[in-house]
Amino acid sequence: MKFNNIQSCHLGPEISPEQFIPEHFFLFLLKGSMVSYDGYRYYDMKPGDYCIARKNHLVRYTKHKDNGQFEKVIITFDEDFLKKFLDRHPYHAEPTDNTDSFLFIQEDKLIHNFVHSLEPYYNGAEQLDDIFVDIKREELLMILLKNHPGLKDIFFNFNVPHKIDxxxxxxxxxxxxxxxxxxxxxxxxxxxxxxxxxxxxxxxxxxxxxxxxxxxxxxxxxxxxxxxxxxxxxxxxxxxxxxxxxxxxxxxxxxxxxxxxxxx
Missing domain, CATH: 1.10.10.60 (Homeodomain-like)
Structure with missing residues (x-):
C-alpha cells in the first residue's frame, strides 16, 4: 500500500539518539531501509514495515537511504502516557518471556487507515500540532491492543530490568x-x-x-x-x-x- 502524501513525523517525547531505548515507540518506515542489532540478533526493516521498539533495550541502527531519503513515522509511548492511559482503560499485565527488541506488527486496515489519518494534522514540519498528539497516540494504542492483546504485557510492565548474568x-x-x-x-x-x-x-x-x-x-x-x-x-x-x-x-x-x- 502506498503512502505518497505521508511524510516523516514524530508524536510524543523525543527518543534519545544514544543506543539505549528509554521508552517504547511505534515505528513505521516510509522510505529507505534499516538494519538494527541488539547484541543478539539483527532486525531488517523495509518500507511498509511496522514495529514496536521496546524500552530498556540496547539497539544499534544502520540506516540506508532511498534516493537520498529516509522517512519514518515514530510515535512514542512513554511511561507517563501509558500510566494515564491505564487510568482510563484498565489492563492487567502478565509476565512475558519475549525478549525481542523489536516486535513486528502485521498491517491491517485499522493500522493502514491510522497512518493515513495523520496527514491532515501536519503543521508544516515533522511534528504534529500538540493539541492532537495524545489523541492520536491513544487511538494508535487502542488499535494495537485490539489487534494484539498480548502487547499489554509489554506496554504496561513498568518493572526495571532484573539482575542478569x-x-x-x-x-x-x-x-x-x-x-x-x-x-x-x-x-x-x-x-x-x-x-x-x-x-x-x-x-x-x-x-x-x-x-x-x-x-x-x-x-x-x-x-x-x-x-x-x-x-x-x-x-x-x-x-x-x-x-x-x-x-x-x-x-x-x-x-x-x-x-x-x-x-x-
Missing part, C-alpha cells in the same frame, strides 16, 4: 556506546554494585575492560578481515575517528591505518 551481558554488548549508569541499569544493578561485581569478575574496571575489548576487536577486524578504520570505529563504540586512532596507537604502537597497510 553480568559477564555474558558485557561480552555481548561491549560495542555499544552507552554510559556506565546504563550498563548498570540494564544488568539490574546499582552503579556501585555493578562496578564492584565487574571488578570481581574481570579483575579490572569497566572502563579499562571496555577499551581493551573494543581495541582488541578493532585489531582483529583490521588485521584478519582487512576492514578500514573509518568503517569500524563507530560500530565499536568510539564517538570519533581521532579518539579511536589515538587509543589504538597508544595500545598497539601503530595507528590503525598501518595495520591495514601491512596486510594490503
Amino acid at each position: 553480568l559477564e555474558y551481558f558485557m561480552n555481548q554488548h561491549f560495542k555499544f556506546n552507552i554510559s556506565m549508569e546504563r550498563f548498570a541499569f540494564m544488568t539490574g544493578r546499582s552503579l556501585s554494585t555493578f562496578k564492584r561485581e565487574f571488578k570481581a569478575i574481570f579483575n579490572t574496571s569497566p572502563g579499562k575492560w571496555l577499551m581493551k575489548k573494543r581495541l582488541d576487536e578493532a585489531y582483529f577486524l583490521l588485521d584478519k578481515e582487512h576492514r578500514k578504520p573509518t568503517d569500524i570505529y563507530i560500530d565499536l563504540g568510539f564517538e570519533d575517528l581521532s579518539h579511536f586512532s589515538f587509543a589504538f596507537k597508544k595500545k598497539f604502537g601503530v595507528p590503525p591505518s598501518e595495520v591495514v597497510k601491512l596486510k594490503g
Whole structure:
C-alpha cells in the first residue's frame, strides 16, 4: 500500500539518539531501509514495515537511504502516557518471556487507515500540532491492543530490568556506546554494585575492560578481515575517528591505518 502524501513525523517525547531505548515507540518506515542489532540478533526493516521498539533495550541502527531519503513515522509511548492511559482503560499485565527488541506488527486496515489519518494534522514540519498528539497516540494504542492483546504485557510492565548474568551481558554488548549508569541499569544493578561485581569478575574496571575489548576487536577486524578504520570505529563504540586512532596507537604502537597497510 502506498503512502505518497505521508511524510516523516514524530508524536510524543523525543527518543534519545544514544543506543539505549528509554521508552517504547511505534515505528513505521516510509522510505529507505534499516538494519538494527541488539547484541543478539539483527532486525531488517523495509518500507511498509511496522514495529514496536521496546524500552530498556540496547539497539544499534544502520540506516540506508532511498534516493537520498529516509522517512519514518515514530510515535512514542512513554511511561507517563501509558500510566494515564491505564487510568482510563484498565489492563492487567502478565509476565512475558519475549525478549525481542523489536516486535513486528502485521498491517491491517485499522493500522493502514491510522497512518493515513495523520496527514491532515501536519503543521508544516515533522511534528504534529500538540493539541492532537495524545489523541492520536491513544487511538494508535487502542488499535494495537485490539489487534494484539498480548502487547499489554509489554506496554504496561513498568518493572526495571532484573539482575542478569553480568559477564555474558558485557561480552555481548561491549560495542555499544552507552554510559556506565546504563550498563548498570540494564544488568539490574546499582552503579556501585555493578562496578564492584565487574571488578570481581574481570579483575579490572569497566572502563579499562571496555577499551581493551573494543581495541582488541578493532585489531582483529583490521588485521584478519582487512576492514578500514573509518568503517569500524563507530560500530565499536568510539564517538570519533581521532579518539579511536589515538587509543589504538597508544595500545598497539601503530595507528590503525598501518595495520591495514601491512596486510594490503
